Structure formats: C-alpha cells, structure tokens
Amino acid sequence: MNETARNLRGMVGVFIALAVLLAASAVLSRVLSGSLATATGLAIAGAKMILIGVFFMRLRERPGLIRLAALTGLAWLALLLVLVLADYRTRSWHGRPAEMSDAIAAPPSGNSP
Amino acid sequence: MNPAPPTSVAEDYLSRDRTLRSWLTTTDHKRIAILYLIAITGFFAVAATAAALMRWELLSPRGDLMVSDIYNRLFTLHGVTMVWFFLIPSIPTVLGNFILPLMIGARDVAFPRLNLASWYIFMAGGAITLFAIVAGGVDTGWTFYTPYSSTYANGNVMAMAAGVFVAGFSSIATGLNFIVTIHTLRAPGLTWFRLPLFVWSLYSTSLILVLATPVLAVTLALIMVERGLGVGVFDPRLGGDPLLFQHLFWFYSHPAVYIMILPGMGVVSELVTTFARKRIFGYRIMALATLSIALLGFLVWGHHMFVSSQSVYAGLVFSLLSFLVSVPSAIKVFNWTATLRGGSISFDAPFLFALGFLALFTIGGLTGLFLATLAVDVHLHDTYFVVAHFHYIMVGGMVMAYMGGFHYWWPKISGRLFPRRPAQVAAITIFLGFNLTFFPQFILGYLGMPRRFHLYPPEFHTLNVISTLGAAVLGIGYVMPLVYFAWSALRGQPAPNNPWHATGLEWTTPSPPPEHNFDRVPVVTGPPYDYPGPDA
Amino acid sequence: MNANHPAIPVPYVDAAQRARAGQLGMWTFLATEVLFFGGLITSYVVMRVTYPAAFAAGSRHLSFAIGTTNTLVLLTSSLTMVWAVALAGAARRRAAIACLVATGILGALFLALKSSEYHDKFVEHLVPGNAFRLPAGDPPALQIFLFLYFALTGLHALHMLVGIALVGWMVVRLGRTPAPPPDNAPELVGLYWHFVDCVWVFLYPLLYLVTPS
Numbered sequence: 001m002n003e004t005a006r007n008l009r010g011m012v013g014v015f016i017a018l019a020v021l022l023a024a025s026a027v028l029s030r031v032l033s034g035s036l037a038t039a040t041g042l043a044i045a046g047a048k049m050i051l052i053g054v055f056f057m058r059l060r061e062r063p064g065l066i067r068l069a070a071l072t073g074l075a076w077l078a079l080l081l082v083l084v085l086a087d088y089r090t091r092s093w094h095g096r097p098a099e100m101s102d103a104i105a106a107p108p109s110g111n112s113p
Numbered sequence: 114m115n116p117a118p119p120t121s122v123a124e125d126y127l128s129r130d131r132t133l134r135s136w137l138t139t140t141d142h143k144r145i146a147i148l149y150l151i152a153i154t155g156f157f158a159v160a161a162t163a164a165a166l167m168r169w170e171l172l173s174p175r176g177d178l179m180v181s182d183i184y185n186r187l188f189t190l191h192g193v194t195m196v197w198f199f200l201i202p203s204i205p206t207v208l209g210n211f212i213l214p215l216m217i218g219a220r221d222v223a224f225p226r227l228n229l230a231s232w233y234i235f236m237a238g239g240a241i242t243l244f245a246i247v248a249g250g251v252d253t254g255w256t257f258y259t260p261y262s263s264t265y266a267n268g269n270v271m272a273m274a275a276g277v278f279v280a281g282f283s284s285i286a287t288g289l290n291f292i293v294t295i296h297t298l299r300a301p302g303l304t305w306f307r308l309p310l311f312v313w314s315l316y317s318t319s320l321i322l323v324l325a326t327p328v329l330a331v332t333l334a335l336i337m338v339e340r341g342l343g344v345g346v347f348d349p350r351l352g353g354d355p356l357l358f359q360h361l362f363w364f365y366s367h368p369a370v371y372i373m374i375l376p377g378m379g380v381v382s383e384l385v386t387t388f389a390r391k392r393i394f395g396y397r398i399m400a401l402a403t404l405s406i407a408l409l410g411f412l413v414w415g416h417h418m419f420v421s422s423q424s425v426y427a428g429l430v431f432s433l434l435s436f437l438v439s440v441p442s443a444i445k446v447f448n449w450t451a452t453l454r455g456g457s458i459s460f461d462a463p464f465l466f467a468l469g470f471l472a473l474f475t476i477g478g479l480t481g482l483f484l485a486t487l488a489v490d491v492h493l494h495d496t497y498f499v500v501a502h503f504h505y506i507m508v509g510g511m512v513m514a515y516m517g518g519f520h521y522w523w524p525k526i527s528g529r530l531f532p533r534r535p536a537q538v539a540a541i542t543i544f545l546g547f548n549l550t551f552f553p554q555f556i557l558g559y560l561g562m563p564r565r566f567h568l569y570p571p572e573f574h575t576l577n578v579i580s581t582l583g584a585a586v587l588g589i590g591y592v593m594p595l596v597y598f599a600w601s602a603l604r605g606q607p608a609p610n611n612p613w614h615a616t617g618l619e620w621t622t623p624s625p626p627p628e629h630n631f632d633r634v635p636v637v638t639g640p641p642y643d644y645p646g647p648d649a
Numbered sequence: 650m651n652a653n654h655p656a657i658p659v660p661y662v663d664a665a666q667r668a669r670a671g672q673l674g675m676w677t678f679l680a681t682e683v684l685f686f687g688g689l690i691t692s693y694v695v696m697r698v699t700y701p702a703a704f705a706a707g708s709r710h711l712s713f714a715i716g717t718t719n720t721l722v723l724l725t726s727s728l729t730m731v732w733a734v735a736l737a738g739a740a741r742r743r744a745a746i747a748c749l750v751a752t753g754i755l756g757a758l759f760l761a762l763k764s765s766e767y768h769d770k771f772v773e774h775l776v777p778g779n780a781f782r783l784p785a786g787d788p789p790a791l792q793i794f795l796f797l798y799f800a801l802t803g804l805h806a807l808h809m810l811v812g813i814a815l816v817g818w819m820v821v822r823l824g825r826t827p828a829p830p831p832d833n834a835p836e837l838v839g840l841y842w843h844f845v846d847c848v849w850v851f852l853y854p855l856l857y858l859v860t861p862s
Contacts, residue, residue, distance in 0.1 A: 004739040008732055015728040022724065026717050029858035041854030048724075048850045056731045056843045062672070065296065069676035073683030076324045079411060080684075080691055084360045087415065087427035088695055214660070221660035223670045289677045297670040298660055327681045331688030335800075344777035344796045346692045352790045357695050361688055629659055 014055045021048050125528065125625040140225035141628055146211035146526075148232050153199050153207065156239060159246075160194035161591065163187045167567075168550075168584040171577045176568040184567035185252035186268070192255025194246075197277050198239055200511055201369060204376035205322075206235075206287055208518045209315045211526060213291060215619035216309050218300025218637065220629040223293040231286035238280030245272035254565065256366070259347035259358040263339040271337055278333040281326045284372075288322025291315050300618070302637035306397060309617055309641045313400045314379025317407035321368045321375075325411070329365035332358065359421055363414035371410035374474075374506055375403060377514030378445055381467045384517050385449050386642040387615040388464035389456025393642050394448045402441035409438045419490045428487050435485035442478055446471065461613070462536030466517030469544040473509025477502060480555065495565075498558025501551045509547055516543065516594065523598065524612045528625040529605030535597045543590035549583025616643050668833045675837045679844045682808075686848055689804065693797045693855060700790035701862055707794030708859035710775060710784075715766050716857035719759050720849060726755035727846045730839050733819075737835040742823050745835070749823070752842065753816045756809055763806055770795070798856055805852060808845045815841065 025044040029037055053059045059067055126143045129135075136144060167187050170178040179187075210228065214221055222228050245251060251273045253262040262270050295316050299308070336358070339345030346353040386393050393399055415423060415431030449471060458464070480502040483489050493499060517540075524530055553576040558564075562573050569577070611620040618635055661667040697704045733748035774782035777796040783789060815838045822829060 004735055007735050011728060011731045015724065018724045019721065022720050025854060029860065033860040034862040037860045041858045045851045045854050049847045052727060052843050052847055056727050057840055066672060066676050069673065069680055073680030077683055077687040077690065080364055080687055081694055083412065083415065084691055084695060086430060087424045088698060090424040090426040093426055219660050223660065224674060225660065285681050289674060292677055293670050293674045296673055297666055323677055323681045324684055327685035328688045331685055342778050346696055346793060346796065352793050354695065357692060361691065634662065
C-alpha cells in the first residue's frame with residue numbers, strides 16, 4: 001500500500017512538469033514567431049509526449065519489445081513525412097514556383113458571399 | 114462418403130460440431146481459415162469473371178462487345194476485388210490462419226475472438242463493395258485517383274471506398290493478431306531463428322498490414338468526405354493537391370504489393386525444402402531478407418508517380434531506393450535455387466507450383482527493374498508492360514504460391530489426399546496459360562499499347578488474341594483444382610499425419626487437427642527444415 | 650485443456666503470457682493509430698508548407714483560451730487515469746472507481762468545451778462547405794486549415810468518445826460483486842487514454858499556436 005501511495009505522489013510530480021510545459025508553450029507562442037515558434041511548440045509537445053509515455057504509460061518499466069512497438073509507429077510517421085516532403089520541398093528546384101501562392105486557391109463558385 | 118480416419122473420429126476440428134451456428138460463432142483459427150477460404154474463393158470468382166469479360170472484349174480491336182464505360186467499370190471491379198478481397202487476404206487469412214498456430218506449437222492465435230471479428234468485418238466490407246458493384250459499379254480504376262474519384266466520376270465511389278475502408282480494419286486485426294501470436298505464443302525452445310520461414314514471412318507481412326493500412330483508411334475517408342461534402346485537401350479547385358492523394362495512397366499500396374508477395378515467398382521456402390528434402394540454403398539471410406523487404410517496401414512508393422509531376426529529385430531518390438528492394442528479393446531467388454542443388458526432388462503438384470513461382474517471380478522482378486528506372490518508366494508508364502509486370506508478381510508469383518501452399522497443406526486442412534496426376538496437370542496448365550496470357554502483354558506495352566482502353570489499333574490484334582487464348586487456358590487451369598479438391602473432400606483417401614514427410618510442428622498433429630491442436634505443448638530442440646539431405 | 654486453470658482461456662498457458670499478449674496487442678494497436686492520425690497529419694504538413702499565411706490566419710480564428718484549457722483538462726484526466734490504474738492494481742476498488750469517474754468527467758468536460766468551439770465556428774460560418782463565408786482579408790486557403798482543424802479534432806473527439814465508453818466499462822467491471830480477479834484490462838484502457846491525450850498534446854501547437862512567419 002505504501003508503494004502505491006508513493007507511486008501516486010510521484011505521478012503528481014510528472015503532472016506538474018506537464019502543466020509547466022503547457023504554460024511555457026502557451027506563453028512562448030505569444031512571444032516567439034515564425035519557424036522558431038513552430039519548433040518550440042513541437043519540441044514542448046514532444047517533451048510532454050515523452051513524459052506521458054515514460055511515466056504514465058510506464059515505458060520505463062517495459063521490456064524493449066514494447067518500447068520498440070511504441071517507437072515504430074512514430075518512426076513510420078516520420079518516414080511518411082520525410083519522403084512526402086522530399087517531393088514538395090524539391091519541386092521548386094527545377095524552375096517552378098517555390099510555393100503555390102495563397103491567392104491561387106480561389107474558392108469554388110457559389111461558396112463565397 | 115468414406116469413413117473418417119480412425120485417429121480423428123468425432124474429435125477433429127471439422128467433425129466436432131457440424132451446425133452452421135457453430136461455424137459462424139467459432140473462434141477456432143482453423144475454422145476461421147475455412148470461412149475466409151470460402152469468402153475469398155467467391156471474390157476470386159467475381160474478379161476473374163470481370164477479367165474474362167475484358168479479355169473477351171479485347172479479342173477485337175474495335176471494341177464491339179461493350180461501351181467504354183462498362184469496360185472502365187469492369188477493370189475497376191477486377192482490380193478492387195482482386196487486390197483487397199483476394200490477394201491481400203489470401204495467404205495470410207487462409208493458410209496463415211490455419212498453419213501459423215500449428216507451426217509455432219500454439220493452441221490458437223493470441224486473440225481468437227478478434228480473429229473471428231476480423232472475418233465479419235471483412236465480410237461487411239465485401240458486402241458493401243458487392244453492393245457498389247451491383248448498384249452500377251465504379252469507373253475510377255482501383256487506385257481512386259483524385260480529383261476524378263472525388264469530384265467527377267459517376268458511379269458508387271462512396272460505397273466502393275467504404276467497402277475497402279471497412280475491409281482494411283479486418284487486415285489490421287489480422288496483422289495485429291499475428292504479430293502478438295508470433296511474439297508471445299511460440300512453443301518452448303522455438304527461438305526466432307528456429308521459426309519456419311513461412312512464420313517470418315507472415316510476421317513481416319503483418320508489420321506492413323498494421324503500419325500501412327491505417328493510412329489507406331484515412332485516405333479513403335478523406336475521399337469520401339471530399340466527394341460527399343465538397344471539402345478536402347485533394348481538390349485543386351479548393352487549393353488542394355491531387356498528388357497528396359497519390360502519396361498517401363501509394364504509401365499503403367506499394368507496401369501492399371509486399372503484403373501480397375511476402376507470404377508467397379514464405380510458402381515457397383516451405384515447398385522448396387520439403388520437396389528437395391534439404392535444409393534451406395542460408396536460413397538466416399532468408400529470414401532477414403524477408404524483414405528487409407518489408408522495411409524497404411515502405412521507401413519506394415514514389416516510383417508509381419514518376420510521371421505525375423512529382424519533383425524529379427524525389428523521383429531520383431525513389432528510383433534508387435526501388436533498386437535496393439531487388440537485392441533481398443534476388444538473394445531469396447538465389448537461395449531457393451541453391452537449396453534445390455543436390456536435393457532429392459519429387460515433382461508433386463505443390464513443388465510444380467513453387468517452380469512456377471520461381472520462374473514467374475524472376476521475370477516479374479526483373480521487369481520491375483525496368484520500371485524502377487526513371488527514364489525507362491516514362492516510356493512504359495501506363496502501358497501493358499506495367500500490367501504484365503505486376504501480373505507476373507501478383508498472379509505468377511502470389512497466386513502460384515497460394516495454390517502451391519494450398520495443395521501442400523490440403524491434407525492437413527481436410528484430412529484427405531488429393532489425386533496426384535490431375536493436380537500436376539493443373540499446375541502445368543496454369544503455368545502455360547499464365548505465360549500465354551501475360552507474356553504478349555510485355556510486347557504490347559513496349560510497342561505502346563496503353564492500359565485501360567478497350568479500343569486499340571489493329572496492329573495489336575494478334576498479340577491480344579494470343580493473350581485472350583492464354584486467359585482461356587488459365588481459366589481451365591483454375592477450374593481443375595475446384596473439381597479435384599471437391600472430389601478429394603468427399604471421396605479422397607484419408608491423409609496420414611505427415612503425407613509429405615515434411616518437418617515442422619504442423620505435421621506432428623493429426624490430419625485434420627483437433628480443436629486445440631496439441632494435446633500437450635510441444636518442445637522444440639532443433640533448427641527448422643531438419644531434412645536428411647546434404648546440408649546447405 | 651485448461652481444466653487446472655479455468656481462469657486462463659485458450660490459447661494462453663498462464664496469466665503472465667496473457668498479460669504480455671494484451672500489452673503487446675495494445676501497443677501494436679496504438680502504432681496503427683499513430684498512422685491513422687498520420688494520414689491527416691501529413692495532409693496538414695503539406696498544406697501548411699503550401700499555405701503558411703492561411704494557417705496563421707486560421708489559427709487566429711480558433712480560441713486560444715479553450716485550446717489551452719482543454720489541454721490542461723486532458724493532462725489532468727491522464728493523472729486521474731494513472732491513479733485509477735495503480736489503485737485497481739492494488740485492489741483498492743472504491744478509490745480506483747472514484748478516479749475513473751473523475752477521468753470520465755474530465756473527458757466529458759473536454760468534449761463540452763470542444764462542442765462550444767464547434768458551435769462558435771458554426772455560428773461564424775467558418776465550417777468548410779457550402780455555408781462557409783470567407784472573412785474579409787483572409788486568404789481563401791483558410792478553408793483548408795479549417796477543414797483540417799475539423800478533421801483532426803473530430804477524429805480525436807471520436808477517440809475521446811470511445812475512451813469515455815471504455816472508462817465507463819471499467820467502472821462497471823470494477824464495481825461488480827464478487828470482484829473479478831485483477832487483470833491488466835484497466836492498464837490497457839489507460840494506455841489508450843494516454844495515447845489520445847498525446848495526440849491532443851500535438852494538436853494543440855499545430856492548430857492553436859500557429860504564428861505568422
């Protein structure tokens with residue numbers, strides 16, 4: 001029973017860390033801008049995910065196989081993103097517009113007032 | 114009907130309880146395999162009928178059997194049904210479901226109820242797809258390319274996509290079940306490098322199933338939303354990008370090729386060792402090659418998009434990566450061949466199918482290298498060369514392996530032997546008919562005949578007639594097993610436990626096996642394929 | 650076959666093997682879920698690098714306060730879920746049930762806040778489709794951002810509903826008399842709940858914190 005109580009208290013510490021990270025994320029998004037803001041937001045989200053995974057989902061105590069399963073989904077998503085972006089980010093290299101301008105995307109007729 | 118073999122009276126999984134209710138509520142992996150067998154054989158018949166009608170139409174260049182629209186619906190029906198309702202489930206859900214627990218000394222798969230649920234989900238997806246077909250069909254091709262599918266196509270795109278979407282969850286359930294089964298239910302002593310290669314291939318296939326299928330599901334859902342509500346990310350009128358659909362679709366659908374071929378490779382490894390009576394050449398390399406094909410298969414999807422206005426630089430990368438997949442595939446072909454060397458070979462029907470696989474897969478694989486070459490693909494893209502190439506892999510490779518495996522394990526599944534000679538004739542007929550059908554299509558494609566057209570210039574007439582003749586031979590070859598397996602089920606000789614004198618735990622059980630396979634958990638002490646022949 | 654261990658169903662040989670299978674099964678399922686969301690995330694990334702200005706504009710149309718509050722609500726629900734699992738494992742059923750109920754209520758609070766946000770978008774004609782009205786000065790691709798907003802949060806809300814149903818099932822199961830033998834079902838439900846929390850943790854910066862470059 002004592003061990004359970006200690007475990008419950010320890011998790012409060014993790015929660016406080018998560019709440020602090022959330023506050024940092026919210027505040028920094030008001031201060032920073034551009035890709036630095038994006039990178040900060042995602043880095044903080046990653047830190048939160050690691051805290052949740054390691055402590056709440058108990059990956060710390062799990063065998064390597066479970067950790068591998070947890071990482072595999074993320075690794076495959078990364079694979080999808082990297083190879084798709086390999087297309088989108090290199091399209092402009094052979095003399096086509098760098099990015100479709102926001103103005104190109106006109107809404108279909110009848111949809112706007 | 115002959116009396117059942119004495120070892121299995123009223124005890125085996127088939128005769129335990131014969132009511133329909135007991136079959137429809139079973140959680141026995143062997144019965145679920147039979148349920149899948151019946152279902153996918155039906156879907157194969159539907160898809161093959163569509164193919165027969167197309168070949169009939171192509172007998173004449175003028176297209177006088179049907180209008181283009183009907184032809185478009187036929188090739189869509191053929192593709193969707195063959196890919197999602199026959200090829201992808203075939204070996205995993207029938208042979209894998211039946212044999213995997215037996216091979217690893219388990220009493221069932223890890224989640225038996227999930228296994229049954231996967232069959233019902235599959236049937237629900239199949240029913241929705243059949244509804245889409247009966248209600249008029251779809252003319253987008255099996256690839257559902259946007260913006261045609263999401264905006265312009267007439268037809269039941271919603272229902273067809275919904276059917277595939279639903280069936281996808283059955284794939285995920287099967288893959289998840291197999292992964293957990295192989296990790297947790299192996300018999301004592303059955304270490305990873307003592308596993309039969311069929312188990313390795315099912316494991317690799319399952320990894321692809323669980324990692325790729327969800328992306329297809331969400332992509333089809335996006336298509337349905339875009340078609341139904343007119344909002345989405347693919348329609349260029351809204352600022353979306355049709356190529357994004359192609360990326361997401363092929364992220365699933367190229368690995369799906371390996372979902373289809375890897376189990377076939379596993380079956381062929383079993384057949385080659387059994388009928389050459391030798392250990393497999395390079396066991397560890399074979400196992401690791403299987404895994405690496407599954408991994409590399411995820412890195413090459415862009416070779417379907419060489420002419421799609423994808424970035425040339427991405428195309429270069431995808432082309433290079435595509436060449437990499439050929440390395441483990443070639444290693445496998447060499448190792449099978451090396452296994453045969455010096456073996457004492459018996460030419461039973463399963464082995465004839467395996468030999469057919471080797472020949473046809475090699476041709477299919479090598480022509481794949483042509484298509485992976487960026488510059489050559491610009492010439493060959495969307496021609497019959499592509500059609501011939503993937504049919505050499507899918508039909509020549511996968512269906513041959515499925516037939517071989519089905520013949521091989523039939524005595525275990527049914528408890529009966531099948532007649533030797535007719536099965537050999539069927540194997541040879543299918544091999545000849547297949548080549549007659551699809552080899553001319555390589556030439557047609559190289560000469561520039563585009564796929565998905567029912568009209569063609571008269572100079573392509575002769576080759577098309579040969580191809581249609583071959584399809585008729587192939588059709589006869591596919592009907593023959595139906596006849597002799599039906600005969601075998603009713604009148605065949607009772608099969609002994611191990612009719613092929615093969616190694617492997619599945620052959621230590623009675624034929625057919627009892628409900629929970631093993632009376633006591635077997636203990637494994639040695640490597641697989643422990644045949645007396647000269648060691649590799 | 651299992652006459653000696655009636656509680657261990659086929660195909661398992663013992664409770665430890667069963668627990669291992671359940672663990673691996675749930676983690677494998679979560680890997681498929683990553684890729685299920687992954688298809689939408691990829692669409693999001695491609696559209697965002699294509700229309701950076703529209704995404705920054707779209708983010709300004711979302712409620713920063715509700716998004717941040719909801720993140721805190723979900724993080725708190727993860728804490729009560731962790732407690733519930735630990736208490737259920739220690740056979741303290743009443744305390745475990747209390748924590749599960751708290752988790753379910755926090756989940757419902759999240760969905761309530763989410764619905765009020767959806768309602769606002771509906772009133773402002775910012776739901777993509779025929780009723781969409783592009784606010785003056787915003788780029789047309791705003792609609793794409795809002796579509797992805799609804800797709801991502803909608804799929805997430807669907808997972809929340811499933812999660813709340815599972816939590817309810819756990820409450821019923823733990824409340825049953827006589828008590829069922831402790832197993833790892835609460836832990837598996839907990840894994841799912843934390844996963845859904847993790848998805849939101851990423852949706853929060855991707856949807857609510859986009860700033861102009």
